[in-house]
Amino acid sequence: xxxxxxxxxxxxxxxxxxxxxxxxxxxxxxxxAAVLLTAPNWAAVDSLxxxxxxxxxxxxxxxxxxxxxxxxxxxxLLDHEPAATPxxxxxxxxxxxxTSDALRRSLRHVRERGVLVATLxxxxxxxxxxxxANRQGFQALLTARLAENDGRGLALGHLDLDNFRHVNDALxxxxxxxxxxxxxxxxxxxxxxxxQLARLGSDEFALLIDTRRDPNRAEWIAERIVEALAEPYWxxxxxxxxxxxxxxxxxxxxxxxxxxxxxxxxxMRQAKxxxxxxxxxxxxRINRNARSLADLESELRRALRRDELELHYQxxxxxxxxxxxxxxxxxxxxxxxxxxxxxxxFVPLAEQSGxxxxxxxxxxxxxxxxxxxxxxxxxxxxxxxxxxSFRQFQDSQLLATLSRLIIEHGVDARWLEFELTETAxxxxxxxxxxxxxxLGRLGVRFSLDDFGTxxxxxxxxxxxxxxxxxxxxxxxxxxxxxxxxxxxVHAMINLAHNLNLEVVAEGVETPxxxxxxxxxxxxxxxxxxxxxxxxxGELIEYLVQASGLELAAAF
Ligand code: C2E
Ligand code: MG
Ligand code: MG
Numbered sequence: 001x002x003x004x005x006x007x008x009x010x011x012x013x014x015x016x017x018x019x020x021x022x023x024x025x026x027x028x029x030x031x032x033a034a035v036l037l038t039a040p041n042w043a044a045v046d047s048l049x050x051x052x053x054x055x056x057x058x059x060x061x062x063x064x065x066x067x068x069x070x071x072x073x074x075x076x077l078l079d080h081e082p083a084a085t086p087x088x089x090x091x092x093x094x095x096x097x098x099t100s101d102a103l104r105r106s107l108r109h110v111r112e113r114g115v116l117v118a119t120l121x122x123x124x125x126x127x128x129x130x131x132x133a134n135r136q137g138f139q140a141l142l143t144a145r146l147a148e149n150d151g152r153g154l155a156l157g158h159l160d161l162d163n164f165r166h167v168n169d170a171l172x173x174x175x176x177x178x179x180x181x182x183x184x185x186x187x188x189x190x191x192x193x194x195x196q197l198a199r200l201g202s203d204e205f206a207l208l209i210d211t212r213r214d215p216n217r218a219e220w221i222a223e224r225i226v227e228a229l230a231e232p233y234w235x236x237x238x239x240x241x242x243x244x245x246x247x248x249x250x251x252x253x254x255x256x257x258x259x260x261x262x263x264x265x266x267x268m269r270q271a272k273x274x275x276x277x278x279x280x281x282x283x284x285r286i287n288r289n290a291r292s293l294a295d296l297e298s299e300l301r302r303a304l305r306r307d308e309l310e311l312h313y314q315x316x317x318x319x320x321x322x323x324x325x326x327x328x329x330x331x332x333x334x335x336x337x338x339x340x341x342x343x344x345x346f347v348p349l350a351e352q353s354g355x356x357x358x359x360x361x362x363x364x365x366x367x368x369x370x371x372x373x374x375x376x377x378x379x380x381x382x383x384x385x386x387x388x389s390f391r392q393f394q395d396s397q398l399l400a401t402l403s404r405l406i407i408e409h410g411v412d413a414r415w416l417e418f419e420l421t422e423t424a425x426x427x428x429x430x431x432x433x434x435x436x437x438x439l440g441r442l443g444v445r446f447s448l449d450d451f452g453t454x455x456x457x458x459x460x461x462x463x464x465x466x467x468x469x470x471x472x473x474x475x476x477x478x479x480x481x482x483x484x485x486x487x488x489v490h491a492m493i494n495l496a497h498n499l500n501l502e503v504v505a506e507g508v509e510t511p512x513x514x515x516x517x518x519x520x521x522x523x524x525x526x527x528x529x530x531x532x533x534x535x536x537g538e539l540i541e542y543l544v545q546a547s548g549l550e551l552a553a554a555f
Contacts, residue, residue, distance in 0.1 A: 008034040009055040013063035073110035127199040138198035151251040153212030158264035162243035164203035186228045226277040245271035246279035312533035316526045326383035329367040368409035385417040413443035440465040469496040473507020490520045
């Protein structure tokens with residue numbers, strides 16, 4: 001047995017009292033199925049019934065709500081047949097033809113239309129894969145929730161999955177879809193009915209968190225979510241790890257939806273700097289920072305277009321014969337106001353924003369072009385090392401673009417070397433490995449940069465096509481002072497040799513350090529003692545002078 005339906009509420013807005021009497025009369029056959037409520041004006045209806053999905057407005061032209069102001073189905077009550085079809089209403093009735101049947105038909109018609117509109121609206125506001133709200137739906141939800149309580153007791157989370165594109169590339173879109181479903185189900189587990197979840201884009205989610213009971217609830221949930229998402233996912237019998245970045249912003253009174261979304265986004269971008277699954281809570285201080293970050297990002301974009309970047313090359317010395325055997329290309333930004341900026345000022349930002357991909361291509365082409373210039377000066381070929389960020393491997397065009405650039409510049413790929421940091425290669429990423437193998441087949445070599453600062457697993461190290469290990473300068477720096485550092489560097493050199501890797505010590509600044517490194521059997525050194533990174537013109541002079549000289553003897 002079905003429960004009796006709630007009566008249909010008819011809200012009458014009429015400037016003539018006869019309408020109420022006429023309608024009551026005509027509604028009699030409907031019995032309890034409908035109730036007629038008269039309202040003095042539109043504002044009264046709006047405040048009481050605008051969220052009432054079960055109501056229908058009946059209005060005479062003088063009191064008809066303005067177009068677009070009323071979400072409820074509206075029937076216009078006319079004294080005479082209209083000359084043209086009335087707009088902005090669901091239907092109309094003419095006094096002389098208003099029978100009970102006509103009224104009933106009209107009500108059914110507008111309600112069916114209402115259901116249809118609601119269904120269409122739901123579809124337009126729903127993500128088809130997960131069934132949760134999409135971006136459009138979320139915006140509506142957020143606006144409504146902010147209005148409800150003037151923004152009090154609400155926090156917004158912006159979640160972004162790291163490297164989701166890899167998953168799609170590796171598992172196909174179906175695999176990617178299954179992963180998204182798993183993510184959504186983990187997120188739902190951490191949320192309650194008064195919270196809301198939405199999918200803003202392929203790998204982006206928004207969370208509305210109810211903090212009325214507990215002002216710290218958003219942080220608690222964020223903690224649980226990053227933990228839950230860090231657990232391995234199982235797709236087609238394979239386990240898979242995924243990083244994520246979650247930004248949290250607390251709504252402020254009268255803050256509005258846009259600033260809140262922007263703040264959560266900024267916090268998410270701050271979390272992106274950290275590996276694995278992390279969250280970050282927005283605060284004003286970070287905001288000031290982030291504003292300048294956003295400025296810097298667009299400036300950097302412009303710098304790239306206007307060719308304001310430069311490469312400086314730092315020579316690498318072979319200890320056995322005292323010759324310069326290689327160069328490392330290090331990028332700088334010649335900023336119009338701030339002068340020459342080191343990579344630490346902009347490379348991390350470029351990595352975060354993805355700009356590192358075009359920037360990286362610029363670096364490689366410039367390095368290849370300068371290799372040609374050195375050759376044209378009659379200088380002996382040198383290994384050219386270029387730093388490569390993990391983020392660059394995420395570009396599906398990496399292999400094709402690199403191959404093209406190498407061919408275009410007519411450079412023998414065997415002289416090209418890419419420096420990867422431990423953190424990049426230790427992600428055990430299949431894509432990284434495949435790209436490295438493919439580039440290796442072209443003859444390109446790889447070195448492990450800043451060795452000692454990450455968490456290399458030696459077993460894994462040995463399985464990657466790496467030929468050179470660069471001991472981080474922090475270990476070299478304190479070698480003279482600290483016995484412990486000396487031992488460490490010595491051990492690293494032995495370890496590299498046991499793995500059949502060559503060793504370069506970075507940041508060598510003093511003759512004492514050089515002497516120790518020689519004693520430990522280190523193969524090459526790089527550092528201010530040999531030379532600072534030099535612009536290409538100065539580098540050529542330096543190399544011309546150095547050629548034929550046994551530099552090592554000079555130290
Ligand atoms: P890195 O690859 O370890 O580069 C070596 C850094 O040590 C360079 O800093 C170099 O100037 C500095 N250095 C060399 N010898 C000495 C020394 O004797 N003493 C001291 N104190 N420092 C020395 P730089 O040029 O500021 O580069 C910093 C980092 O930025 C690089 O570290 C590299 O990780 C990154 N980087 C530079 N160029 C690029 C690039 O084109 N792409 C990417 N992805 N990263 C880059
Ligand atoms: Mg390097
Ligand atoms: Mg390094």
